[in-house]
Structures are given as structure tokens and as C-alpha cells.
Amino acid sequence: EVHLLESGGGLAQRGGSLRLSCAASGFSFSTYAMNWVRQAPGKGLEWVSGVVGSGTTVQYAASVRDRFTISRDNSKNTLYLQMNSLTVEDTAVYYCAKDHYDYVRGWFDSWGQGTLVTVSS
Amino acid sequence: DIVVTQSPDSLAVSLGERATINCKSTQSVLYSSDNKNYLAWFQQKPGQPPKLLISWASIRESGVPDRFSGSGSGTDFTLTISSLQAEDLAVYYCQQYYSVPFTFGQGTKLEIK
Numbered sequence: 001e002v003h004l005l006e007s008g009g010g011l012a013q014r015g016g017s018l019r020l021s022c023a024a025s026g027f028s029f030s031t032y033a034m035n036w037v038r039q040a041p042g043k044g045l046e047w048v049s050g051v052v053g054s055g056t057t058v059q060y061a062a063s064v065r066d067r068f069t070i071s072r073d074n075s076k077n078t079l080y081l082q083m084n085s086l087t088v089e090d091t092a093v094y095y096c097a098k099d100h101y102d103y104v105r106g107w108f109d110s111w112g113q114g115t116l117v118t119v120s121s
Numbered sequence: 122d123i124v125v126t127q128s129p130d131s132l133a134v135s136l137g138e139r140a141t142i143n144c145k146s147t148q149s150v151l152y153s154s155d156n157k158n159y160l161a162w163f164q165q166k167p168g169q170p171p172k173l174l175i176s177w178a179s180i181r182e183s184g185v186p187d188r189f190s191g192s193g194s195g196t197d198f199t200l201t202i203s204s205l206q207a208e209d210l211a212v213y214y215c216q217q218y219y220s221v222p223f224t225f226g227q228g229t230k231l232e233i234k
Binding site for chain 1: 171172176225228
């Protein structure tokens with residue numbers, strides 16, 4: 001069974017940084033792309049970023065490009081999101097989501113429980 | 122970017138009745154090379170992450186009750202719950218995975234009448 005566990009959320013100052021992690025188990029981690037999807041309080045879903053299984057190719061939403069960096073450590077079965085220059089608009093629950101293929105297809109077949117990031121002004 | 126819009130924003134349906142949610146994209150998500158619609162439906166219950174219900178516009182995921190069905194092609198899609206059960210109370214999202222950035226509809230809140 002696929003299991004995804006996010007961590008690293010919390011309170012950050014505007015302009016500050018946070019690093020999120022997602023520990024994966026129950027599947028062959030390195031053979032699937034992984035993504036981050038966020039949900040602002042009471043709002044809808046927004047895809048943030050994706051990385052291919054090998055980690056060599058990444059993609060970002062325009063709203064986070066140049067501020068956020070997605071990466072993965074396949075030896076540790078862990079996905080990361082380094083978030084810099086945080087703004088109040090980055091306040092959200094951040095979910096890691098497994099893709100169905102080894103490339104970033106956007107077919108999110110499994111999700112973690114999420115970690116809350118709150119950015120204060 | 123492909124904009125995905127759902128209607129209605131909220132819906133109240135009696136138990137046992139049919140619920141229908143619509144989803145429209147600003148450009149076709151039908152990929153001509155494989156004739157597949159790159160459109161998914163998710164269910165999100167309060168306090169839980171989204172759950173994938175349907176892929177390729179009409180293919181139910183394993184374990185999803187057959188009262189859930191998806192239809193449509195190109196730019197117009199529908200999620201139908203044939204006989205609403207109490208456990209179907211949730212927000213439903215459609216999402217296109219035709220192109221980056223992957224985008225979601227704004228959600229439809231399904232309530233029990």
C-alpha cells in the first residue's frame with residue numbers, strides 16, 4: 001500500500017524559508033514522478049511542482065518558480081520542497097502526490113495527508 | 122494555461138437521488154495521438170486529502186463504487202453519482218493533466234438535502 005507522509009510545515013515569516021519533506025513507502029519510489037499540490041485554507045487545489053523519477057527534470061507553477069525548489073533523494077525514498085521568499089499567499093496545506101508514471105504526467109493517484117504552512121506578515 | 126471551471130459551486134441532493142457535476146475546460150484535453158481525455162475527478166472529504174475517483178474522464182479507479190461515473194470529451198465533462206449515499210458528502214474537483222501547469226476546477230460542494 002502506498003504511504004506518503006509529509007513533514008516540515010509550520011509558521012514562517014514573510015520572506016522566510018521552509019523545507020518540506022515527504023517520506024514514501026509501499027512502492028518503488030524511484031520509478032515514479034512525484035508532485036507537490038497545495039490548498040489554501042478553504043480554497044481549491046493548486047499544483048505547485050513535479051519531479052521525474054530520476055530527479056533530473058523538474059517543473060513548476062509560475063506562482064512559485066524561482067522561489068521554490070523540488071528535489072528527491074531516491075536512496076531515502078524522500079521528496080523535498082525548499083520554499084524561499086515566502087509570501088502570505090503561500091499559506092496552505094501542502095500535499096505530496098504520487099504520479100502514475102516515471103515522468104511528470106499530472107495523474108495524481110496517491111496523496112499524503114498534507115502539512116500546513118502558515119506565513120505571517 | 123488551461124482554465125477548468127465547474128458548475129455548480131454547490132449542490133444539495135436527497136439521498137438516493139442523482140447528482141450531476143459539470144466541468145468545462147478552456148481548451149480540449151483530448152489528445153489526438155491516443156484518443157484519450159486527460160481529465161480526472163477527485164473527491165475530498167472534510168479533513169482528508171483528495172482521493173482519485175476517475176481518470177481518463179470515464180475510468181473508475183479500483184475500489185470506487187459503480188454509482189460514480191464520468192463522461193464527456195474534448196472540453197465538456199460530467200461526474201454523475203447515480204444514487205447519492207450519505208458518505209458521498211464531499212467536495213468534488215475535476216483536473217486536467219493534458220498540459221503543465223496541471224489545473225483544477227474550483228470544486229463543487231455536495232450536500233445532502
